[in-house]
Amino acid sequence: MYYFLAGGGGLLSFNTGFALWIAISLVFFILIMSKYAVPPIMKALNEREAKIKDSLESAEKALARAEEVSKDNQKALREAEAKAQQIRKEALEEAELLRTERISKAKDEAAQIIEQAKASIEQEKKQALMELRNEVAQLAIKSASVIIDAELDNEKNNKLVDNFISDLSKN
Numbered sequence: 050m051y052y053f054l055a056g057g058g059g060l061l062s063f064n065t066g067f068a069l070w071i072a073i074s075l076v077f078f079i080l081i082m083s084k085y086a087v088p089p090i091m092k093a094l095n096e097r098e099a100k101i102k103d104s105l106e107s108a109e110k111a112l113a114r115a116e117e118v119s120k121d122n123q124k125a126l127r128e129a130e131a132k133a134q135q136i137r138k139e140a141l142e143e144a145e146l147l148r149t150e151r152i153s154k155a156k157d158e159a160a161q162i163i164e165q166a167k168a169s170i171e172q173e174k175k176q177a178l179m180e181l182r183n184e185v186a187q188l189a190i191k192s193a194s195v196i197i198d199a200e201l202d203n204e205k206n207n208k209l210v211d212n213f214i215s216d217l218s219k220n
Contacts, residue, residue: 182214185210185214186207186210186211186214189210189213190203190206190207190210194206
């Protein structure tokens, strides 16, 4: 232990010349480092900082753009839903109008068919009456001819019966 405490070059001994050389070497090292090593390192750090700032700005811009696109998409979705509702409403209105038109047309056709049936019934009624008149006339002529037995001719008998029937229909 004595060796360390003595001035014979132990760890704790101080040598001024050596310390001076270390100080000069340190200053020289710092000057060389500041001249050749520090600028590229600072440049690389500044570039890295700029890249990080650019990346952050790009990320913020992308986020803002994404929010804008999201808002645009939501707006477009709302507009599409509103348009779909409008189209549904118009389709329902058109369907109701078409249904109303068809019902009206069916009622008109039914009324027309009823009118045609009434006219047909009336015509058939008139025809049946005419046939009935003719038969009654024929029967009256036959019965009269049996009773009168050839006093009048057929033509006069027909006129007589026709006049009688027309008098009956007037009453």
